Amino acid sequence: MTPQLIIFFALAALAVGGAISLILQKHPIHSALSLIVVMVSLAGLYLLMGAEFVAAVQIIVYGGAIMVLFVFVIMLLNAGIEEHTSLSKLAGVPGLLLALALTGFIAATIARSTDTVQAAAQPGNMASTRDLSAMIFKDFVYPFELTSFLILVAILGAIVLAQREKARA
């Protein structure tokens, strides 16, 4: 048991625990806080894998911006404890079975392709953030520019949707 493996299992347990807590919590704000735990532990896993830039972006954009937006909307709409009807409780039983079947199927596929993944692993050093930036701004420059357009459209969409009530009045 190397120290790396211990850190991996601690972070993995934190992530899975946060995800289970997201399901079990009744109030959306508690679910949001559980999701932040999952995101921060995933950032730790990225650091463990040597992807420093992705870890930083994970914390700044996911843990910071997106989750603040979620918490903001939960508080703005004054979301309360969610209500379950008897029908939705009934639908949970086949839902649980289907989700378990899906997870089992994915896990079985991964377990079967273990050798292929390990064989495809190439020796060499992990590339740095400098290489990552060169890749984004050289090889992926057109997709990168397209994402800025996507963000622009998303801003316009959010403004138009949120303003609709005022325009009608």
Added chain:
Amino acid sequence: MIPTNYYVMLSAILFGLGVLAFIFKRNVISIFMSIELMLNAVNLAFVAFSQAMHKLDGQVFVLFVIVVAAAEAAVGLAIIIVTSRNRQSLNVERVDLLKL
């Protein structure tokens, strides 16, 4: 060195939990959060394979996924605000205008 399989297994478990939350939750914001959980699980698999192959394409894709998730969160939450204004509720079972 941690085997890539461990990371991908963890990613599969998190994705399954995301699907479970998507099915179980009745609050529209919680359902939206379970989608974010699934996106995060996929990102973990991307970075794990990127590390295994010693290629950076996976990490670049993760950055694009994060950008798309941010855009999706902005538009989706605006839609949630509008529907909750119209329906006075965040329960997805109340949003049934298209139901027969």
